Structure formats: C-alpha cells, structure tokens
Amino acid sequence: MIPFQIERIYIDEKAEKDWLTQKILQGLSHLPVERVRGKKELIKKFLSSPDPLTVGKRHLLITHDYGRRLKPCPGTSNHLCCGYYIINPMTNCPMDCSYCILQEYLNNPFLTLYTNLDDLLQEIDLFLSNQEENFLRLGTGELSDSLALESIFPISQILIPFFAERGKGILELKTKSSNVDCLLHLNHRERTVVSWSLNPSRVIEEEERGTASLKERLEAARKCQERGYPLGFHFDPIIFDHGWEREYEETIRALFKTIDPKRVVWISLGGFRYPPKLKGIVEERFRDTRIFLGELFPGKDFKFRYLKEIRVEIYQKMLGWLQAVDPDLFVYLCMESQEVWERVFGWAPEDRRDLNRIFERRLKAFISKS
Amino acid sequence: MKSAQRISLEEIDFSDETFSVNFRPELERLRTSIGKIGLIQPVLLRRKPGGYQIVCGFRRLWVLREFGWPDVSAIVLGEEKEDLQLFEISIEENLTTRGFNPVEKAIVIDKFIHQFKIEPSKVIHTYLPLLSLEPNEKILGTYLSLAQMEEEVKEYVLKEEVSRTNVRKLSTFSKEDRKILIPFLSSLKLGESRLRELLNLLDEISRRDRIRVREIIRHPEIQGILSRRELTPSQKTERVKKVFLELRYPRLIGLERTFEKRRKELNLPSNITLSHSPHFEEKEWRIEFRFATLEQYRRALSFLSQLAEEKKFEELIKEDSNGDLGK
Numbered sequence: 001m002i003p004f005q006i007e008r009i010y011i012d013e014k015a016e017k018d019w020l021t022q023k024i025l026q027g028l029s030h031l032p033v034e035r036v037r038g039k040k041e042l043i044k045k046f047l048s049s050p051d052p053l054t055v056g057k058r059h060l061l062i063t064h065d066y067g068r069r070l071k072p073c074p075g076t077s078n079h080l081c082c083g084y085y086i087i088n089p090m091t092n093c094p095m096d097c098s099y100c101i102l103q104e105y106l107n108n109p110f111l112t113l114y115t116n117l118d119d120l121l122q123e124i125d126l127f128l129s130n131q132e133e134n135f136l137r138l139g140t141g142e143l144s145d146s147l148a149l150e151s152i153f154p155i156s157q158i159l160i161p162f163f164a165e166r167g168k169g170i171l172e173l174k175t176k177s178s179n180v181d182c183l184l185h186l187n188h189r190e191r192t193v194v195s196w197s198l199n200p201s202r203v204i205e206e207e208e209r210g211t212a213s214l215k216e217r218l219e220a221a222r223k224c225q226e227r228g229y230p231l232g233f234h235f236d237p238i239i240f241d242h243g244w245e246r247e248y249e250e251t252i253r254a255l256f257k258t259i260d261p262k263r264v265v266w267i268s269l270g271g272f273r274y275p276p277k278l279k280g281i282v283e284e285r286f287r288d289t290r291i292f293l294g295e296l297f298p299g300k301d302f303k304f305r306y307l308k309e310i311r312v313e314i315y316q317k318m319l320g321w322l323q324a325v326d327p328d329l330f331v332y333l334c335m336e337s338q339e340v341w342e343r344v345f346g347w348a349p350e351d352r353r354d355l356n357r358i359f360e361r362r363l364k365a366f367i368s369k370s
Numbered sequence: 371m372k373s374a375q376r377i378s379l380e381e382i383d384f385s386d387e388t389f390s391v392n393f394r395p396e397l398e399r400l401r402t403s404i405g406k407i408g409l410i411q412p413v414l415l416r417r418k419p420g421g422y423q424i425v426c427g428f429r430r431l432w433v434l435r436e437f438g439w440p441d442v443s444a445i446v447l448g449e450e451k452e453d454l455q456l457f458e459i460s461i462e463e464n465l466t467t468r469g470f471n472p473v474e475k476a477i478v479i480d481k482f483i484h485q486f487k488i489e490p491s492k493v494i495h496t497y498l499p500l501l502s503l504e505p506n507e508k509i510l511g512t513y514l515s516l517a518q519m520e521e522e523v524k525e526y527v528l529k530e531e532v533s534r535t536n537v538r539k540l541s542t543f544s545k546e547d548r549k550i551l552i553p554f555l556s557s558l559k560l561g562e563s564r565l566r567e568l569l570n571l572l573d574e575i576s577r578r579d580r581i582r583v584r585e586i587i588r589h590p591e592i593q594g595i596l597s598r599r600e601l602t603p604s605q606k607t608e609r610v611k612k613v614f615l616e617l618r619y620p621r622l623i624g625l626e627r628t629f630e631k632r633r634k635e636l637n638l639p640s641n642i643t644l645s646h647s648p649h650f651e652e653k654e655w656r657i658e659f660r661f662a663t664l665e666q667y668r669r670a671l672s673f674l675s676q677l678a679e680e681k682k683f684e685e686l687i688k689e690d691s692n693g694d695l696g697k
Contacts (some may be wrong), residue, residue, distance in 0.1 A: 051508045242578070287542070293578035294620050297649035306652055307621050338651050 003209055004094035004148075005058055009033045010042060010110070014085060015233060016041050018115040020153075021062050028060075030087035039063055057094055057110025059184065061153075065114040070123050073142065077301045079335045083356030085127075086142040089113075089120055089155045093145045095176060095210040098286040099237055102143065104278045108110045113153045121162060128168045133356075133361040141174025141195075150179045157182055164189040170363060172232060176211035178220035179328030184227045190367050193265055194224045195232025199256065200247035203239050207291060214251065218258040225263045236334050238314055240294045242305055245317060252321045261326035265366045266359075269315050270334035272296070273305045308340065315344040330362045373556040374412035377444045379435055379630070381421045388453065389425050389460045391481065393473040393524060397433055404433050412443040414459070418481045425456045426463045435466060454486045455653065461500065472537075473524045480517035509534070515541035522552045533562050539569045547583040554587050557596055558610060559603035578618075625650050632686045639673060641666065655687055 009031050015021050016035065025033065028333050032193055039061060046059070048054050062170035069088045075081030082267050091112045092102060114120070122137070139157065141148045145159035157238055163171040171192045173183075174362055180194065196217045199207075204214055212220070221231055233255065238248065272291055278293055296304040305311065315333060322329050332355070413427025424431060425447065434442055448457070461478060462469065470478065482488045482497055490510060496503045503513070506520055512534045516527065519541060527537060543551060551572075560568065576583045584594070594610045595601070616623045642659040657674065659668040677683050 211697050290577065293574055297622070297651065300649050305651075307625075307649060308627065310621060 006031060006060050006094075006111070007058045009060045009062065010039075011038050012039055012061070013037050013258035014064045015062045018117070020115040020117055021044050022298035023154070024060075024062060024113065024115075024152050037205055039108075042120055043110070046109050046139060047107075051285070052104055052109040053255060053281075056092065057096060057109050057111060061108075061112045062115055062120075063112060064116040066116070066119070067230065068123070069114070069120050070127050070138070070158055074334050075352075077326045078299070079337055080333065080341065081335065082359060083137070083352050085136060085138040087120070087124065087138050087140050087159075088155060089117075089140060089159075090149060091143045093102065094148050095145055095208065097176075097211065098207045098276075098282055098289040099239075099272060099274065099291050101274070101278065102282050103111060103285070106143070111149065112279060113149070115236040117155075117158065121158075124162070124169075125166070131168065133330070133360060134168050135170055135360040136168075137170050137172055137193075137359060137363075138358075139172035139174055140311075143315045145175050145177060147177045147179045147183075148175075150182060151231050157186065159186050159298075160186045160192045163191040167191065173358075174232075174234065176208060176217065178212040178216040180220045180224055180253065181250055183229075184223060188227075188229055190228065190230055193230045193232045194221070195234060195266075196221055197234045197236060198251055199235070199239065200244075200251045207286075214254060216292035222258050225259060230265040231259060231263050232266050232268075232336075233264060234270070235318060235362070237291075238270065238318070239272050239291055240310055240314060241290055244314075248318060249321050252318075252325065256325045261329055264329060265273075266330045266332060266362065267322060268332055268334045269318050270336075271306045271311045273303050273335070275303050276306070279304075299319055311336070312340055312343045315340070317343060330366075332359075372445050372447070374443045374445050376441045377415060377422060377446065379431070379439060379442045382415065382431065382442075383418070383423055384431070384435070386418075386423045386486075387428075387568075388423065389457055390428050390465070391461070391470065391474045391477045392428055392475060393471065394528065395429050395432075400429055401436070403427040404430070404437065406487050409434065409443060412445050414447065414463070416445045416447045416456060417595050418450050422446065422652050426460050433695075442665050452591075454488075457481065457486060465500070470501065472513075473528055473530055475503065476517035476524075479510065479513045483514065495635060512541075518550060520545065520552075523548055526556060530560070532565065536562070536565050536569060539566065539573065542573065543583055550584040554596070557603065558607040560607060564607065564611070565581065568611060571611075571618050575614065575617050587615070611652050622649060629686075632682065635685075636677065636680065637683050639670070642670060642673065 009025070011021060011033060013035055024256060042061070046056060049055055055250065066311060071086055071088075073084040073086050091108065092106055092110060093100070094111060112154070117319060128136075140159070159171055160173075160183060161167060167189070169191070172195055173192060174195050174197065176197050183194070198214065201214045204211060221233075225231055235248070235251075238244075272294070274291075274296075276298065282289055282291070295307045295310060297307060298304050304315065306314070315336075319331055322331055333344065338348040349358060376576060409430060411427075411430075413430055415422040415424040416425055417423075421515045422444070427442075427444075429625075431442065478501060479493060480494045481496065483490065488497075493574070494507065494510050499568055503509050504544075516524065517538050523540060526532065527540075532540070533551055539546065540551075553566070555565065572583050575581075591613050592610060595606055595613070598606070601609070605650065629646055629650075637645070638644060641661065645656045645658075647654050647656075659670040659674070661670055
C-alpha cells in the first residue's frame with residue numbers, strides 16, 4: 001500500500017526502456033503516464049505553479065541522472081563533520097516535514113526516481129574498491145527518505161545485498177516510515193544499518209506530515225532488530241519548545257521499551273537548524289508551525305541555530321537520559337563545533353578524520369561482537 | 371449613447387451600495403470644484419423598482435446632497451443591464467478619473483469574488499492587472515484579507531501606508547486581538563520595518579507561550595511605557611521593542627545582562643571596549659582600544675597587561691564561563 005497520493009507519472013524517454021521503469025509502472029498501472037523529452041521544460045512549468053512543493057510531491061518523474069550520485073556529505077563550515085557519504089538514487093520525498101531542508105535545497109519539485117541503476121552501482125563499486133577503510137558509511141536518506149518510496153522503487157532491496165556481497169562500506173537507510181517488511185528476508189550480513197529519525201509524538205503529529213507514528217517506527221525497528229540488522233536512531237532535529245524535556249525523555253523511554261540498546265550501533269543528536277531562506281518558504285506552507293519559535297540565531301555559516309547555551313543544555317540532558325539506559329550507547333553530535341562536543345562529552349574529536357576513525361572503531365566492535 | 375436627463379435626488383437610493391467601492395473618500399476637492407463650476411459629468415444610474423440605483427458618481431451625489439441640490443444630470447440605464455457589466459463600467463470609470471486606494475482595491479476584489487461570484491483564477495488574470503496588481507494568488511489573498519478586516523484596520527493601513535507583507539501579518543491575528551493591537555500600534559512611531567519587527571515579535575511570543583496578543587499588550591510593563599506622557603512616540607517604540615525582545619529571547623538577554631554586569635566590574639577605561647561574539651556563538655572575545663598619543667597607547671597596554679592578572683577577567687573568559695553567564 002502507498003500511504004501517499006501520486007496523480008501522474010512523467011517518463012523521460014531516456015528512461016523508458018529500463019527494467020526498473022517497467023517495474024515502477026507495473027506497480028502504478030492505474031495512473032496516467034506522460035512521456036517527456038528532456039525534463040527542463042517540465043520542471044520549469046511546475047516551478048511556476050502556485051505551490052510547486054506540494055504539487056511536486058504528487059507527481060513522479062522517472063529519468064536518468066548522469067552526474068555524480070555518490071558524494072561526501074556537504075557538512076557545514078566551522079563544524080565537525082562525521083565523514084559520511086551520500087548516495088542519491090532518488091530525490092525529494094512524499095512525506096512533508098515542516099522543517100525539511102529539501103524545500104529550499106532542491107530545484108526540481110518532482111518525486112524523481114533515477115532508473116539508470118547500473119551507472120549508480122558501478123559508481124559505488126568503484127568508490128568502495130578505491131577505499132582502504134572497510135567501514136565508510138554511505139546513506140540514501142539525505143535527499144529523500146530511504147524507505148518511503150520502497151514499495152514502488154525497490155532500491156534498498158537492491159543495495160542491501162550489493163553491500164553485503166562487497167563486505168566493504170556500511171549502508172545506512174534513514175527513514176521516518178515503517179516500510180521494512182520487504183527488507184526482512186534479505187541477507188544483509190550486518191552491512192546495512194536501518195535507522196529512524198525520532199521525535200516525540202506531538203512533534204511528529206504537528207511537524208512531520210505523512211510519516212509513520214512513533215509507535216509504528218519503533219515497531220518497524222523491532223522487526224529489523226529481530227532480523228539482525230544493526231539499528232541507528234537520530235534525534236534530529238530536536239525541537240526546543242515548552243515541555244521538551246518531558247517529551248524527549250518519554251520518547252527515549254518508549255524507544256528502549258521496544259529496542260535492545262545493545263543492537264543500536266549509533267544515536268545522533270542535532271538541534272533544529274536552518275538556512276535563512278527556509279523560514280519564508282515554511283511559513284507560507286505551514287502557518288501553524290512551531291519550529292521557529294525558539295531562540296535561533298545565525299552563525300558564521302549563516303545557518304540559524306539555537307543559542308549555544310540551549311544546544312549544550314539539550315545535548316547534555318539527552319545524553320544523560322540515554323546513558324541512564326546504557327552507558328555504552330554510542331552517541332554523537334551532528335554538525336556541531338568542537339567546543340560544543342567538549343562541553344557535552346568532556347572531550348572532542350580532533351577533526352573529521354578523527355571522528356571517522358571513532359566511527360570505524362565503533363562499527364568494528366559492534367559487528368565483531370554480534 | 372443615451373442622453374442625460376434631470377433626476378430628482380429624492381428618487382435615488384443612496385443606501386444601495388451594490389456598485390460602491392469607496393473607502394474614506396477625500397471629498398474636499400470635489401466640494402470646491404462643484405461649488406465653483408458645478409457638475410461637469412453626468413452620473414450613471416440604473417432604473418430600479420421605486421427609483422434609481424447609483425452605478426457611477428457616488429461621491430458627486432454625496433456632495434450634491436450636502437449642497438441641497440434638488441436634482442442631478444444623469445444617464446439612466448434600463449433594468450435589463452447585468453450587475454457585473456455595470457460594476458465593470460463603474461471600475462473603468464473610476465480608474466480613468468481618480469484611481470483606487472489600497473482598501474478600495476480590496477473592496478473591488480472582494481466584490482468580484484463574493485458578490486459577483488467570479489472564479490478566483492479569472493479575478494487573478496483579468497482584474498488584478500486592471501488594478502495594477504501582480505496577477506498571483508498571494509496578492510489576491512492579501513487584498514481579500516484586507517477587505518475582510520475591521521474598519522479600524524483599514525483606516526490604519528491607509529493612514530500609515532502599511533505594506534502588503536504587514537497587511538498579511540495583521541490578517542493572521544484574531545479580530546479581538548486586532549481591536550487592541552491597532553490603537554496600540556497607532557500610539558507608536560513605526561516605519562515599515564519596525565512595524566514588521568513588532569508584529570513578528572508579538573506573533574511569535576503569543577504562539578510560543580500560547581497566550582493572546584492582547585494579553586501581551588496589556589502587560590503592565592507595556593502599559594506603563596504607553597502611559598508615560600513625557601516620552602515621545604519614538605521613545606515609546608524603542609522601549610516597547612526592548613520589552614518584546616526580552617520576552618522573545620529571554621536566554622540571550624540573560625546572557626547579555628550577565629556579560630554587561632561582569633564587564634562593568636572590570637572598570638575598563640573609556641577608550642577600551644570588550645565585546646563577545648555575535649549571540650555568544652563563538653568562544654572568543656574582542657578587545658579594542660583607541661589612542662591619540664604614545665602616552666595613551668602605553669597606558670592602554672599597561673591596563674591590558676594588568677587585566678590579565680584580574681580574577682574577574684579570568685572568570686569572564688574562562689572556558690565554561692559563557693555557559694554560566696545566564697545562570
């Protein structure tokens with residue numbers, strides 16, 4: 001079942017004959033299909049409609065991407081980046097979170113699926129074979145949700161065995177969905193981490209439209225745990241609002257009522273942050289959003305973040321609640337300065353390489369233990 | 371073209387505003403003109419059961435009634451003419467003679483949508499350009515919201531030449547809040563950007579704390595500022611803004627205050643300034659000094675060198691001190 005509404009499919013003629021295109025069309029045979037030659041005009045036409053972001057989420061574009069689809073995570077200046085790599089088999093997402101950066105970042109409003117799969121797999125293969133490290137982390141959840149479109153575009157079902165066979169690199173599937181049934185039978189050899197973005201139920205209801213509930217996400221995580229997948233959780237973005245402490249503490253309690261902390265390979269913490277242009281876009285689309293009501297100020301990279309004192313307080317408290325469950329949980333901060341790391345953990349990675357080494361050690365220990 | 375005829379003012383239904391789009395019309399010039407040379411253009415009326423309906427010439431007829439004229443030169447149309455067609459004639463006529471103020475544009479647009487039931491897309495593409503407005507949904511929404519707001523808001527918008535952005539913001543507040551908000555804003559001196567700033571602060575405090583805007587305005591501190599007669603509107607505006615900022619950013623303001631207190635305790639000479647990074651984001655401090663003579667330069671260096679030995683200075687800049695500033 002598709003929990004979102006697609007109204008029309010556009011197929012770039014270059015992608016028409018791909019087997020993956022045929023598979024997508026089989027699953028959506030009830031929908032009108034329009035063939036297009038080149039996508040630029042189509043995108044231009046949609047961008048001039050009154051609400052291209054909402055309309056785009058209801059239209060599927062099947063096409064090819066001949067550019068690089070495996071890139072280092074862009075990170076942000078003056079902040080510690082964890083050496084992550086992003087893979088983009090698709091762009092945009094059917095879910096509609098008020099804080100989503102893609103609203104500002106993408107210049108193509110369609111749910112876009114790239115069906116030149118062989119090119120992507122070759123790119124990943126070449127990248128992995130050139131790496132000395134065995135535990136580089138790569139994820140598909142940056143420019144889309146890794147699993148939201150899985151029922152029509154089974155990319156994760158292709159990538160999981162691919163990474164298992166290579167035995168090099170770690171694939172992370174980051175999601176706010178509960179679409180995991182199709183993954184359960186796969187042989188992942190612990191080379192795939194399935195991870196969920198978590199927020200308290202109130203934040204999910206108010207700010208994360210079209211996503212699975214907290215209960216559904218945790219139930220999906222439990223199924224993956226049973227099948228031996230390493231699990232990840234991302235408290236990101238944390239929204240600082242009245243009563244945040246009670247809500248996040250309850251969320252952590254709910255998480256570990258369902259999940260064994262020993263099966264959690266990592267947990268990230270990140271306060272809400274946004275580039276300046278996002279606020280105007282979001283306020284037009286989600287008038288009642290509460291995400292901008294905190295004390296948020298621009299930094300050297302022009303992105304707005306909570307006052308440093310507030311961020312440190314958030315992270316210290318979250319860390320305390322997590323360590324009370326299991327002091328061995330591996331917790332890291334996403335895009336934070338060394339100073340904030342030091343104040344939260346009492347130490348900080350020296351640089352990106354150092355942080356990457358810490359992740360490598362963590363993964364080695366986690367996989368050998370299990 | 372029909373020829374004009376004399377129609378008695380008593381037969382004209384002044385209460386029928388089907389085709390009126392006037393808002394606070396400026397009649398003085400018209401009074402002078404009619405008083406001096408009389409009525410040049412006949413008004414346009416439509417026959418209706420028991421009298422006449424005004425299509426074009428509301429202002430002229432109001433002035434003539436004031437002057438006590440018994441009748442008026444008018445072109446009279448038959449009852450068969452359709453309302454929409456006459457409304458369009460009235461708009462065209464007004465555009466060629468006087469133009470519309472923003473509230474009148476809002477009334478025109480509102481009538482097209484709600485009285486004449488014209489599709490929004492047609493209003494956007496046909497009538498917005500006619501009124502010299504950009505043809506898009508946002509503009510349509512802005513003017514519709516203005517038309518639906520209270521008379522006091524419309525008057526404020528006209529008087530203060532409030533921008534569309536601020537009109538949109540005003541429309542997001544409740545009617546009850548606007549009733550308190552407009553007199554409050556009128557008592558201050560607000561340019562466009564200061565108005566936007568105050569409206570945003572009020573909106574964000576109200577939504578964050580889940581309290582009504584009118585409760586914030588009734589805050590004793592705000593009322594205290596407003597009641598001080600010795601303050602000019604500009605001074606009141608600055609003080610009100612300060613209170614709003616304290617309510618909106620309590621943690622940042624707390625840090626600023628503690629920093630100020632500690633800085634004062636250092637008794638820095640007037641030519642030496644100490645400042646923190648913007649919003650305390652970076653763990654760094656900045657010291658600047660001015661000098662005109664070598665002697666002043668030596669004194670500044672000597673003071674700075676002694677400052678390094680000061681415990682209070684060390685406390686201010688020590689590693690975790692910025693975390694404690696607000697506590």
